Amino acid sequence: MRVWILFVLCLAASARAAPAEEEAFVEELVTEEPVVEEPEVGANPVQIEVGEFDEAIEIVEDDAVENACLNHHCKKGKVCEVDESNTPMCVCQDPTTCPPAEAEFEHVCGTDNKTYDSSCHFFATKCAEGTKKGHKLHLDYVGPCKFIEPCVDSELHEFPLRMRDWLKNVLVTLYERDLDHNLLTEKQKLRVKKIYENEKRLQAGDHSLDLLAHDFKKNYNMYIFPVHWQFGQLDQHPADGYLTHSELSPLRAPLIPMEHCTTRFFEECDADSDNYIALEEWAACFGVKEQDIDKELVI
Numbered sequence: 001m002r003v004w005i006l007f008v009l010c011l012a013a014s015a016r017a018a019p020a021e022e023e024a025f026v027e028e029l030v031t032e033e034p035v036v037e038e039p040e041v042g043a044n045p046v047q048i049e050v051g052e053f054d055e056a057i058e059i060v061e062d063d064a065v066e067n068a069c070l071n072h073h074c075k076k077g078k079v080c081e082v083d084e085s086n087t088p089m090c091v092c093q094d095p096t097t098c099p100p101a102e103a104e105f106e107h108v109c110g111t112d113n114k115t116y117d118s119s120c121h122f123f124a125t126k127c128a129e130g131t132k133k134g135h136k137l138h139l140d141y142v143g144p145c146k147f148i149e150p151c152v153d154s155e156l157h158e159f160p161l162r163m164r165d166w167l168k169n170v171l172v173t174l175y176e177r178d179l180d181h182n183l184l185t186e187k188q189k190l191r192v193k194k195i196y197e198n199e200k201r202l203q204a205g206d207h208s209l210d211l212l213a214h215d216f217k218k219n220y221n222m223y224i225f226p227v228h229w230q231f232g233q234l235d236q237h238p239a240d241g242y243l244t245h246s247e248l249s250p251l252r253a254p255l256i257p258m259e260h261c262t263t264r265f266f267e268e269c270d271a272d273s274d275n276y277i278a279l280e281e282w283a284a285c286f287g288v289k290e291q292d293i294d295k296e297l298v299i
């Protein structure tokens, strides 16, 4: 549980810091070199063509190349290159140009159940595959691929019990720490204040599933906002009321190795199987009643 909480603290902080990143995934979790701006030595055709003695020209062209790509942002898996007329464009990154992974935790597992050295290697491969076959390769989870136990029905029902309790605790923790960090907006703070100050609130701890189920019935109202809040945290690329696979990734990918029901839970959450999780589907998965689903709470 503790790991979960730390993890979402990071998530919340980074979501507020960089709300407009294109690929929603782990940029924050797997630290990566900013690969975009600096072309590899030797990979730049201009440098190769320039003769030994044309040093002055080389410098001028080099500057121009750098500048053209400087403010040209490419999404994950792509790098900026310039064509003959010095126009910057994003092309698939060669996976061999990715920095080598230094530890196993940098590995990621794709939905093809193949282990990739790092998310850089993964996204570079995904980019290349996309143009070849158009098949949908996604990042599945953080860490090397491993055997994940099938999730049985009884376990599946436990997942939302823990997750709801955890979301509520995460918000209360954010609220407590907010003085220094500005982790919540004013609107969010008003909502969490009510939960925080409620004396009947179940304090954070390792609770039995029976107690969690009982508390959900008794203090149902306290869980409505946390469920909406998490949806809003994820629904940002774009914020359209639907979660795509990559929007869900920041939550899902680190969770799968710890909670083997994660995949099945989110699959079944997409009740109409259109590959998007709508707010209504999300809320229903977490036991929020239809009449309590409120777009205004996604703040």
Ligand SMILES: *[C@@H]1O[C@H](CO)[C@@H](O)[C@H](O)[C@H]1NC(C)=O
Pocket (backbone or CB within 6 Å): 113, 145, 146, 147, 148
């Ligand atoms: C995925 O790969 C891991 C490790 O190579 C293996 O143990 C596991 O059974 C595979 N899972 C599936 C669904 O094939």
Ligand SMILES: [Ca+2]
Pocket (backbone or CB within 6 Å): 235, 236, 237, 238, 239, 240, 241, 242, 243, 244, 247
């Ligand atoms: Ca969205």
Ligand SMILES: [Ca+2]
Pocket (backbone or CB within 6 Å): 270, 271, 272, 273, 274, 275, 276, 277, 278, 281
């Ligand atoms: Ca759906």
